[in-house]
Amino acid sequence: MDEVAAVLRERRREALERLAGTGAERDAVVAASREQVADDEHDPEDATIAYERRLLDALAHDVRERVAEVDAALDRLERGTYGTCTRCHRPVPVERLRALPSAATCVTCASR
Numbered sequence: 298m299d300e301v302a303a304v305l306r307e308r309r310r311e312a313l314e315r316l317a318g319t320g321a322e323r324d325a326v327v328a329a330s331r332e333q334v335a336d337d338e339h340d341p342e343d344a345t346i347a348y349e350r351r352l353l354d355a356l357a358h359d360v361r362e363r364v365a366e367v368d369a370a371l372d373r374l375e376r377g378t379y380g381t382c383t384r385c386h387r388p389v390p391v392e393r394l395r396a397l398p399s400a401a402t403c404v405t406c407a408s409r
């Protein structure tokens with residue numbers, strides 16, 4: 298199971314790196330929008346900037362959720378419940394865990 302923990306920690310690190318990236322991108326978009334507001338209050342690009350900001354916020358939200366999923370998986374690993382579906386308490390197939398190490402549920406419960 299040490300191998301699984303290593304994979305999970307690696308995924309967590311990658312996700313956090315990505316989160317830092319989206320944060321920096323968002324700051325750049327916000328800074329650009331401030332300059333534009335100074336230039337022209339009714340700049341047609343405002344909508345684009347708002348859209349980009351929403352997109353980056355959504356992306357950051359997704360990454361945060363992924364980190365939470367990985368944390369929960371690491372927690373289950375520590376408690377010895379890793380690989381057991383959190384809903385039906387049946388074993389999660391090894392192939393599913395291999396494809397998605399942070400999977401909390403079996404395929405049946407996930408598709409419900």
Ligand SMILES: [Zn+2]
Nearest residue numbers: 382385403406
């Ligand atoms: Zn299940």
